[in-house]
Amino acid sequence: MNRDGSGVINKIDKRKNYLSRKTPRIRGAGYKGERLEQIVASNIDNFFIVSSVAEPPFNYKTLDRILVAGESSCLNINIIINKIDLDNDNFIGFWTKLYKRIGYKVLTTSVISNEGIDKLKKQLEGRKNLFFGQSGVGKSSLLNKMFPELKLRTGKISGFTDRGIHTTVTSVMIKVDPATYIIDTPGIREIAPFGIMKQDLTYYFIEFSGFQKNCKFNTCTHSHEPGCAVCEAVKNGDITTERYESYLRILETIEEDSLL
Numbered sequence: 001m002n003r004d005g006s007g008v009i010n011k012i013d014k015r016k017n018y019l020s021r022k023t024p025r026i027r028g029a030g031y032k033g034e035r036l037e038q039i040v041a042s043n044i045d046n047f048f049i050v051s052s053v054a055e056p057p058f059n060y061k062t063l064d065r066i067l068v069a070g071e072s073s074c075l076n077i078n079i080i081i082n083k084i085d086l087d088n089d090n091f092i093g094f095w096t097k098l099y100k101r102i103g104y105k106v107l108t109t110s111v112i113s114n115e116g117i118d119k120l121k122k123q124l125e126g127r128k129n130l131f132f133g134q135s136g137v138g139k140s141s142l143l144n145k146m147f148p149e150l151k152l153r154t155g156k157i158s159g160f161t162d163r164g165i166h167t168t169v170t171s172v173m174i175k176v177d178p179a180t181y182i183i184d185t186p187g188i189r190e191i192a193p194f195g196i197m198k199q200d201l202t203y204y205f206i207e208f209s210g211f212q213k214n215c216k217f218n219t220c221t222h223s224h225e226p227g228c229a230v231c232e233a234v235k236n237g238d239i240t241t242e243r244y245e246s247y248l249r250i251l252e253t254i255e256e257d258s259l260l
């Protein structure tokens, strides 16, 4: 850090992976609808996608969208479902099973009952960890629980300034011990995966890959084409309707974007 508060770059590491997103659509900015690639973080060992049982309610479509971003960036993905203390009727068991069956690591946590906290801390150690997820799911609370000295702000944090302009703060990297880094992403409300083509989306729904090679057309988008093996797998229950719905929803947004 210089005396005037500006920073100095000491070293530029080679980028082994990075998470990027499309910049949000900002009214009155540049070209109408133009969305650029924005790097959220790079060289990430662990990508923790944090969701919650309630407040905000568990949203699998949001989770699936973030999973696509993580898969397309080749990140080591860990799903966290926080606020497990609020899971009174054990409805979250359905979702943990669903994602585990696909092959994802799923950890349920609570800063109230301490469930999963030690396990999560072990997974972090000696690594560079990115925490990502909707505002309010408890990212900062989890980090404070593991590393009380961080004293991150928790609770309602507006992503907008009082003038209604989106804050430019996107992420902060914190060193918690000489080898462990945490990246919290307080300002990010949504992630639109950048640069994914319609015909490639299927690769980022990892359980689809075993079926798509049997589709009649090798450019099959599994939406309307005849002889689609993925659709067949949905009918047979080998792919869940929830994941297939998410897939179609994201596919649509890619189509919209490519028309811009």
Ligand SMILES: Nc1nc2c(ncn2[C@@H]2O[C@H](COP(=O)(O)OP(=O)(O)O)[C@@H](O)[C@H]2O)c(=O)[nH]1
Binding pocket: 082, 083, 084, 085, 086, 109, 110, 111, 112, 133, 134, 135, 136, 137, 138, 139, 140, 141, 142, 153, 154, 155, 156
């Ligand atoms: N019941 C419950 N509430 C939690 C838990 N974790 C966080 N919260 C609450 O959820 C709110 C949002 O937490 P925060 O850490 O700011 O979320 P962030 O926006 O993802 O960083 C706060 O009021 C926390 O007290 C949890 O495990 N259980």
Ligand SMILES: [Mg+2]
Binding pocket: 139, 140, 141, 153, 154, 186
């Ligand atoms: Mg936070």
Ligand SMILES: [Zn+2]
Binding pocket: 212, 215, 216, 220, 221, 222, 223, 225, 227, 228, 229, 230, 231
């Ligand atoms: Zn198909």
